[in-house]
Amino acid sequence: xxxxxxxxxxxxxxxxxxxxxxxxxxxxxxxxxxxxxxxxxxxxxxxxxxxxxxxxxxxxxxxxxxxxxxxxxxxxxxxxxxxxxxxxxxxxxxxxxxxxxxxxxx
Numbered sequence: 001x002x003x004x005x006x007x008x009x010x011x012x013x014x015x016x017x018x019x020x021x022x023x024x025x026x027x028x029x030x031x032x033x034x035x036x037x038x039x040x041x042x043x044x045x046x047x048x049x050x051x052x053x054x055x056x057x058x059x060x061x062x063x064x065x066x067x068x069x070x071x072x073x074x075x076x077x078x079x080x081x082x083x084x085x086x087x088x089x090x091x092x093x094x095x096x097x098x099x100x101x102x103x104x105x106x
Contacts, residue, residue, distance in 0.1 A: 027035070051071050055061040058078045061071050090100050 047068075051068055054071055054075055055063075058071070058075045061074050086104065090105055093100050
């Protein structure tokens, strides 16, 4: 019986990646650099839009000169406040004998 490796060695090698396909021209270093810069600008613009959206939701962040760190800190503070408010509401309801689903107690 022949070893399993001999069967695979009789097949022609296949391309390892799409970049090794000779039907597509390779990008020059300058083209790669421009593509990278464009992708990075797009990523940063998307982040900027998301931070702007946060400033419309989180108190004390709209219309101020701010850093992303400040927005993230105030967002975290706001989430903690909301969680504490929910916890207090659950306690109030339960103190009045109203049953609260466990998913709201977390």
